[in-house]
Amino acid sequence: MCGIWGLVSTGHELNPKTIDRLVRDLMVLSESRGKEAAGIAMASRDGVSVFRRASAASKMIATPAYHSFWKRSFDFSAGTFAAIGHSRLVTNGAAMHPNNNQPVVGKGLVTVHNGIIVNVDDLWKQHPELTCRTQVDTEVFVALMEAYQKTEPLENAVRKVFHDIFGMASTLNLFADSGRFVAATNNGSLYCVMSDSGKTIVFASESLTLHRLIRSGGETKRLFSTGKIRQLRAGDALLLSLTDMEPEFFRMDEDMAVSSAPDKTHEVSINIDQDKDLLIQSPYDHPFVASQRYKAFEIEPEPIRKIRRCTRCVMPETMPFIEFDDEGVCNYCRTYQKHPLLGRDVLQSWADGVRRHDSKADAIVAFSGGRDSSYGLHYFVRELGLHPVAFTYDWGMITDLARRNQSRMCAELGVELVLVSADIRKKREYIRKNVSAWLKKPDLGLVPLFMAGDKQYFYYANKTRQQYGINEVLLATNPYEKTHFKFGFCGAKPVILRGKDQGALESLNPSGIARMAAHYLKQYALNPSYINSSLLDSIGATISFYMIPHDYFRLYDYVPWVESIVDDTLINQYGWETSPDCQTTWRIGDGTAPFYNYIYYLVAGFTENDTLRSNQVREGMLTREEALKLVERDNQPRFDSIQWYFDTIGLDMMEALKIIQKIPRLY
Numbered sequence: 001m002c003g004i005w006g007l008v009s010t011g012h013e014l015n016p017k018t019i020d021r022l023v024r025d026l027m028v029l030s031e032s033r034g035k036e037a038a039g040i041a042m043a044s045r046d047g048v049s050v051f052r053r054a055s056a057a058s059k060m061i062a063t064p065a066y067h068s069f070w071k072r073s074f075d076f077s078a079g080t081f082a083a084i085g086h087s088r089l090v091t092n093g094a095a096m097h098p099n100n101n102q103p104v105v106g107k108g109l110v111t112v113h114n115g116i117i118v119n120v121d122d123l124w125k126q127h128p129e130l131t132c133r134t135q136v137d138t139e140v141f142v143a144l145m146e147a148y149q150k151t152e153p154l155e156n157a158v159r160k161v162f163h164d165i166f167g168m169a170s171t172l173n174l175f176a177d178s179g180r181f182v183a184a185t186n187n188g189s190l191y192c193v194m195s196d197s198g199k200t201i202v203f204a205s206e207s208l209t210l211h212r213l214i215r216s217g218g219e220t221k222r223l224f225s226t227g228k229i230r231q232l233r234a235g236d237a238l239l240l241s242l243t244d245m246e247p248e249f250f251r252m253d254e255d256m257a258v259s260s261a262p263d264k265t266h267e268v269s270i271n272i273d274q275d276k277d278l279l280i281q282s283p284y285d286h287p288f289v290a291s292q293r294y295k296a297f298e299i300e301p302e303p304i305r306k307i308r309r310c311t312r313c314v315m316p317e318t319m320p321f322i323e324f325d326d327e328g329v330c331n332y333c334r335t336y337q338k339h340p341l342l343g344r345d346v347l348q349s350w351a352d353g354v355r356r357h358d359s360k361a362d363a364i365v366a367f368s369g370g371r372d373s374s375y376g377l378h379y380f381v382r383e384l385g386l387h388p389v390a391f392t393y394d395w396g397m398i399t400d401l402a403r404r405n406q407s408r409m410c411a412e413l414g415v416e417l418v419l420v421s422a423d424i425r426k427k428r429e430y431i432r433k434n435v436s437a438w439l440k441k442p443d444l445g446l447v448p449l450f451m452a453g454d455k456q457y458f459y460y461a462n463k464t465r466q467q468y469g470i471n472e473v474l475l476a477t478n479p480y481e482k483t484h485f486k487f488g489f490c491g492a493k494p495v496i497l498r499g500k501d502q503g504a505l506e507s508l509n510p511s512g513i514a515r516m517a518a519h520y521l522k523q524y525a526l527n528p529s530y531i532n533s534s535l536l537d538s539i540g541a542t543i544s545f546y547m548i549p550h551d552y553f554r555l556y557d558y559v560p561w562v563e564s565i566v567d568d569t570l571i572n573q574y575g576w577e578t579s580p581d582c583q584t585t586w587r588i589g590d591g592t593a594p595f596y597n598y599i600y601y602l603v604a605g606f607t608e609n610d611t612l613r614s615n616q617v618r619e620g621m622l623t624r625e626e627a628l629k630l631v632e633r634d635n636q637p638r639f640d641s642i643q644w645y646f647d648t649i650g651l652d653m654m655e656a657l658k659i660i661q662k663i664p665r666l667y
Helices: 016-033 065-074 120-126 138-149 156-166 207-215 221-225 292-297 299-303 344-354 371-383 398-412 425-441 444-454 457-468 499-503 510-526 536-544 564-572 593-606 608-619 624-634 639-649 653-661
Strands: 003-008 039-045 047-053 081-087 109-115 168-173 181-185 193-194 200-203 236-241 247-251 269-274 365-368 389-394 417-421 474-475
Touching: 003 016, 003 109, 003 168, 003 181, 003 457, 016 039, 016 081, 016 200, 016 207, 016 417, 039 109, 065 269, 081 109, 081 168, 109 138, 109 398, 120 138, 138 156, 138 168, 138 221, 156 181, 193 207, 200 207, 200 653, 207 389, 207 457, 292 624, 292 639, 292 653, 365 371, 365 425, 365 457, 371 398, 371 474, 371 564, 389 398, 389 457, 398 564, 417 457, 425 444, 425 536, 425 639, 444 510, 444 536, 444 593, 457 474, 457 536, 593 608, 593 639, 593 653, 608 624
Parallel strands: 047 269, 365 389, 365 474, 389 417
Antiparallel strands: 003 081, 003 200, 039 047, 039 081, 109 168, 168 181, 181 236, 193 200, 236 247
């Protein structure tokens, strides 16, 4: 999930000025994968010096404290320089607590880690002799590595740790006590390039980082060649001596090394320079409050049950632009055409044409960590035999549950994850400002403004495709998840799509887009609070969603989407995690969905669950009676998740819900 990098050089191949520049470039180039914290560890003759801050890497290296650290800690007297670094996208453990940030420090080992170890709690329980001091999952990796090193050679210790952990892990490890360096990955999100002389090696989470580094010119262009960039594939590890720079590649799934003698180590000092004044309460550090607190905001089911609904599906009379005929059947049912399928044979033929026979990736799979994208990744890899990279855009509302599921899937399938992280603090600030503005004058048509921040996903998907030279972007979006009512509340009527085009994202014609824009402009005029620093971001989101090409391959144009198969595959084959506050597997990785669905359910008596289940009824997947039971079950407010949302954006949930309770109902 995060960005990691490493640099090892010996024999004075690099001068101090070049090293300084390389380190800075690596930190800034890795920042796209995480901007919430950053850190660096440098080895010297006497030990290791660590510098960590709860800020983006580019900001960190501009501080006087970093300059002072570099001057104080940089040591090239032995002729060897070794450093590892980290740009953090916060998952386990708040960044405001210094010890949760990376590099993670042991007694003689310093580690940076990209990924999530999802069985971290089980590992601590299995090893009561080890001490847990922080909230970050990487700590258990360091503790196990040091414990196994006491009785095993280093290669075996690495193999044993990766055997024990469950979840995605790419790590760079500086063994200061034995003068060695280990790079290892279980999903392939790790690359390296060695200079022509073999005296310098650079590591990064993505090949693109190394390409950019080399193309930046100067010494890097002279020392390195983009043609020599090498991926450490899933299960690869590289052991490097800091004295002779002789790289030794080994597989972590091979048998243990013959020697049973542990490696010799010696005492080293590890000096840590980090924020000491940020030990403050974070929304991530406290448990959810008891549900009893939300009793006043529960939604009375009986009035919603009395809403008139279509006699064929479950759509209510509060749905924008709905009409019923004499038999009570809605216009959405009357105009609906079943989703056409091109068939498995056509899909297999397509896959045969896309599949590469070298080591390079053949496609990009859009991967949010949600239910359908997770199953899609499984299908593309296991059923079609493709070798893709997974792509995700993290805009700050992807939950830790979704990230853990991403880690499970990528580790199990051995798939590299290419992650683009927004400036999450800014994105959450934009959400806070828009929610605050909306609460001053609530309007159902403007609820999608809360989700505007994720729409740049399409821009970055196209950009990533171009950067990696990959033609195909693969989607596994559910074709029955239609939420046209969201812009329907703006007065924009959806276009009736026919045949294969029912899978398209765009369902507004120019006239509909104009109506939606007019509604937004009117609300902005009535409520100037919307005119805030988020405005440019929202405009960019609109352009990304409605105006740039979405020419992606869609899995469910070929094979049927079957909910029971999707759920069974993910839960039973991958240990995919579900949410404790609901029984559905849909939308549980989206931190925004519980809040906006609460608004729609309270005010209009339905949510996106109703549109999904109605389409399943039209397809013959469910009976109307089954759909009615499911929407009533799945529409129940998820207060714990709503609380997480408000804690994350920094607003008072209780005050917001009091305002929402006063909105006139449409039923």
